[in-house]
Amino acid sequence: MPRELLKGNEAMAEAAIRAGVEAYFGYPITPQTELLEYMARRMPELGRVFVQAESEIAAINMVYGAACTGARVMTSSSGPGISLMMEGLSYIAGTEVPCVIIDVMRGGPGLGNIAPSQGDYHQIVRGGGHGDYRVITLAPATVQEAIDLTVLAFDLAEKYRTIAVVLTDGSIGQMMEPAELPPMREVPRTRPEWAVTGAQGRPRRVLTSIYLDPYEEEKTNQRLLERWRQIQAHEVRYREYYLDDAEIVVVGFGIAGRVALSAVRAARAEGIRVGLLRPITLSPFPYAAIEALCRQARAFLVVEMNAGQMLEDVMLAVARRVPVAFYGRMGGVVPFPDEILEEIRRVVRQPPRLEEDPREAWFQRWSLAR
Amino acid sequence: MQVEIIIAGFGGQGILFAGQILAYAAMDAGKNVTWFPSYGPEMRGGTANCTVIISDEEIGSPLVRHPRAAIVMNRPSLDKYEPLVQPGGVLVVNASMAGRAAERTDVEVVALPANEMAEALGDRRLANMILVGALLARLPVLTLEQVEHALREHMPGRHRHLIERNIRALQEGARAAQAAFTPAMPG
Numbered sequence: 001m002p003r004e005l006l007k008g009n010e011a012m013a014e015a016a017i018r019a020g021v022e023a024y025f026g027y028p029i030t031p032q033t034e035l036l037e038y039m040a041r042r043m044p045e046l047g048r049v050f051v052q053a054e055s056e057i058a059a060i061n062m063v064y065g066a067a068c069t070g071a072r073v074m075t076s077s078s079g080p081g082i083s084l085m086m087e088g089l090s091y092i093a094g095t096e097v098p099c100v101i102i103d104v105m106r107g108g109p110g111l112g113n114i115a116p117s118q119g120d121y122h123q124i125v126r127g128g129g130h131g132d133y134r135v136i137t138l139a140p141a142t143v144q145e146a147i148d149l150t151v152l153a154f155d156l157a158e159k160y161r162t163i164a165v166v167l168t169d170g171s172i173g174q175m176m177e178p179a180e181l182p183p184m185r186e187v188p189r190t191r192p193e194w195a196v197t198g199a200q201g202r203p204r205r206v207l208t209s210i211y212l213d214p215y216e217e218e219k220t221n222q223r224l225l226e227r228w229r230q231i232q233a234h235e236v237r238y239r240e241y242y243l244d245d246a247e248i249v250v251v252g253f254g255i256a257g258r259v260a261l262s263a264v265r266a267a268r269a270e271g272i273r274v275g276l277l278r279p280i281t282l283s284p285f286p287y288a289a290i291e292a293l294c295r296q297a298r299a300f301l302v303v304e305m306n307a308g309q310m311l312e313d314v315m316l317a318v319a320r321r322v323p324v325a326f327y328g329r330m331g332g333v334v335p336f337p338d339e340i341l342e343e344i345r346r347v348v349r350q351p352p353r354l355e356e357d358p359r360e361a362w363f364q365r366w367s368l369a370r
Numbered sequence: 371m372q373v374e375i376i377i378a379g380f381g382g383q384g385i386l387f388a389g390q391i392l393a394y395a396a397m398d399a400g401k402n403v404t405w406f407p408s409y410g411p412e413m414r415g416g417t418a419n420c421t422v423i424i425s426d427e428e429i430g431s432p433l434v435r436h437p438r439a440a441i442v443m444n445r446p447s448l449d450k451y452e453p454l455v456q457p458g459g460v461l462v463v464n465a466s467m468a469g470r471a472a473e474r475t476d477v478e479v480v481a482l483p484a485n486e487m488a489e490a491l492g493d494r495r496l497a498n499m500i501l502v503g504a505l506l507a508r509l510p511v512l513t514l515e516q517v518e519h520a521l522r523e524h525m526p527g528r529h530r531h532l533i534e535r536n537i538r539a540l541q542e543g544a545r546a547a548q549a550a551f552t553p554a555m556p557g
Contacts, residue, residue, distance in 0.1 A: 005390070005397050005405070005524075031409060114409070175432050176390065176405040178397040255432075262430030336435040 003178040008143050009034035011179055012076075012102055012166065015150040017042055020185045021100075022071045023049035025062035029078045030114040031170035032104035036076065048187070056081040060088030067097040068207045070195025072154060072188060076102035078170075079120055080111060082128075089163060090129025094209030094220070096194075098157035098164070101135075102150070105169040107332025115332025116171035116255060121309035124167050125283040132221050134228050135163040136235065137283035141258040143177040149280070151182055156235060160227050161194075167282060169305070171255045171334060228284075237280040238289055242268060246275030248347055249293050251314050252303040253279045255334065260303045263340035274344055282310065290317035299347050300324045303340055305333070308359040315358070323352040326362040371426055373511045374434045376451055377498075378419035379443025379464070384498035388441070389420035392502065395512045395520035396424040404432040417446060424511050439509050441501045443484070445469045458554050460509045462501050462547075480504045480551040487542060493532075496539035503543025508551055514544055 006014075013035045016024070024039040036052070043050035049066075053059035059075050066073040077085065082103050092099055105120045107113040125137050136156050140146040146168060153164035191197050196205050211217035241261055243249065252260040257278035264276045277293065279286050290300075300318060302311045308326050318324055327343040329335045352358065375392065379385045389405050396403035406421045421437065423429050439460040440451040444467040455461050457476045466485035482504055484497035491500075506514055518537045525533050 003397060005394055005403075170409070171406070171432065174407055174409045176393060177429075178403060258429075259431040259433070261428075265430065334433060336433060337431045338435055 003180050005176050006143055006147075006179050006181075007034060007174065007176045008146050008168065009104065009173040010038045011143050011147050011181070012150045012168075012173075013038035013042070014181055015147040016074055016100065016154070017046065017048075018182050018184045019151045019154045020072050020187045021048070021074050021154070022187055023051075023062075023066045023073045024075065025051045025053050025059040025066070025073070026075045026077065027053050027056045027059050027081060029081045031106055031116070031173050032076050032078045032102070034173070035102065035104070056084035057088065060085035060092075063099050064088055064092050064095070064097070067092060067099045068095065068196050070191035070197065072158070074100040074102065074154075076104065078104050078106045079108045079117075082120065082123070086123075086129040088129075089135070090127075090131050090133070091209045092163055093127070093129065093133035093135070093224070094131060095207050096161045096220075096224070097207065098161050100150070100153045100157055100164050100166070102166045102168070104173040105167065107330075113332045114170060116169040116305065116334050117330075117332050118169060118254060118256060118305040118309070119330070120167065121282065121304070121306060124165050125285070125309075125313075133224055134283060135165050136160070136231060137165050137167050137281065138237075139167050139253040139280060139282050140172055141254050141278060142179075143172065143175065144179040145280070146172055147179055147181060156231075158192075160231055162227065162231070167254070169255055170332075232284040235281060236284050236286050236288070238286040239278045239280060240289075241276040241278070243275035243277065243293070245273050246296065247298045248272065248274040248301060248344060249297045249299075250274060250276045250301045250303060250340070250344065251279070251290065251310070252276065253282060253310060256303050256305050259335055259337055260340050262337035263344060266337060266341045267344040270345075272344060272348055279310070285313045285317075287313070287317040290314060291319075294318055294321040297322050299351050301343060301347050302326050302358070303335070303343070304328050305335070306330060308362070311358060320354060323354045323356070324358045325352040326358040328362065372429070373424050373439070373509065374437040375422045375424075375439045375441070375505070375511075376419060376437045376454075377422070377441045377443075378417070378447035378451055379467070381416050381418045383418070383443045384495060385418040385443065386420050388498040388502050389422045391517060391520050391524070392422045392424070392512065394524040395516045396422075398520055398523065399512060399516050401426060402429050404429050406432040417444075419447065439505055441505055443467060443497065443501065448472065460505060462505045462508075464497060464501060466497070475555045478508055478551055478554045480508055480547045482543065482546050482550055484543070487546065488539065491535060491539055491542060493535055496535060499536045499539035500543035500546070503540035503545075504547035504550075506540075507544040507547035514540055
């Protein structure tokens with residue numbers, strides 16, 4: 001396939017189509033709307049299902065219903081809409097049916113704004129809805145990755161009968177980059193053996209998230225956990241840059257990881273031995289890769305567009321073996337590379353201390369700077 | 371090597387399209403490129419901007435504080451981006467709309483009355499391509515031929531009848547820039 005100049009939102013929509021998505025249900029919200037608009041145009045052309053629902057709550061329940069029939073389904077939204085979908089997500093998780101969600105994050109909480117943000121990390125990575133479940137969370141940093149991870153999301157969702165979320169933000173959704181789309185796959189002709197497709201001539205199948213007997217619910221929880229263990233063992237993905245001799249390790253995902261890459265290169269040009277680890281799966285999180293880096297790192301610097309949400313996962317992995325520093329921008333502010341470069345220089349100049357709380361130290365510096 | 375270009379002005383001046391044509395030309399030339407638009411509430415106020423980054427290596431941040439070059443098509447954009455261009459960079463000003471001269475002496479300044487030039491070419495909407503041509507004359511990150519090729523290849527169907535006049539505007543801008551630039555003074 002040739003390289004095309006593609007906008008993130010439209011690229012993810014076309015990637016889903018090429019991955020064989022059969023039904024899309026959604027409701028418009030900036031900065032995600034181009035994805036829905038693209039689907040509104042393309043899905044009917046291909047004889048597939050597009051429904052603009054009356055709300056995000058309706059959309060996710062349509063996803064739930066269609067997923068139960070074994071169809072390849074998805075929705076997309078941004079923070080306020082994703083929050084409305086949380087009840088449905090929990091039901092989908094409890095019913096063990098696959099689906100793909102794309103969350104194009106924006107500034108919050110509340111109605112917030114439409115600028116790029118990474119404030120939904122906790123909500124998505126920790127599951128979001130009620131009950132005891134996890135979702136696969138994939139975080140693209142480029143338009144090409146947005147395409148590839150959308151396709152992967154369908155594969156993983158179906159392989160593990162789980163929810164897979166592409167967690168991206170307004171910057172990746174709105175920007176254009178050259179990228180290559182995958183070949184068109186066939187829409188699946190057969191239905192999985194658990195799908196409810198009408199029981200004429202065969203024993204009935206039941207899909208539910210209600211287990212009134214706690215022992216039965218516990219068995220379901222156990223099944224979910226066993227699947228999650230498989231996911232943790234096989235599906236961790238991340239990318240490393242300049243880590244071979246790195247003494248300072250920057251950790252950032254999505255757009256923040258990409259901005260950090262520019263800063264890391266600039267710091268390298270100043271002779272600082274710094275590298276970048278960019279998690280691609282936020283869930284399962286690359287704990288082992290970070291743990292391994294503790295043997296060479298003098299300090300970690302976590303960079304996010306939130307108040308330190310992934311920071312907590314990095315700290316779990318580092319387990320106080322090495323000091324950790326944090327730099328965050330919030331509310332929809334995208335840091336410039338020079339800001340992160342200055343943080344890297346500061347880590348060299350005044351290394352963080354093992355006993356300090358990285359978020360508190362960041363907040364104190366920030367308060368002083370104001 | 372990485373070059374960052376910000377194009378800014380009012381909505382309707384073809385800001386986003388000018389950036390996209392540079393991005394298409396860079397892609398067709400085999401380079402890495404990012405195009406990042408303003409899409410926030412500032413657009414409701416009628417201003418638009420985009421950042422185009424062209425690079426030989428994988429591009430990190432799609433946004434920079436200090437671009438190598440800026441094309442400013444109105445006064446608010448001149449006020450906002452003149453201070454931010456890298457020393458030694460290029461500032462292309464639409465003198466028809468800027469309302470004042472650029473003040474920096476450590477950047478190369480190209481000021482053209484792009485609106486009047488566009489009208490002379492028969493279409494006021496060509497001001498954006500005149501200024502893109504002017505930029506490329508002073509910052510040869512892409513050749514005019516590469517941008518012309520991009521116009522021919524990627525102009526959307528309903529606008530294809532405008533390709534030739536866009537190319538004339540590019541060439542006119544490039545020609546005029548060679549006579550109308552003020553070189554950067556060494557810092």
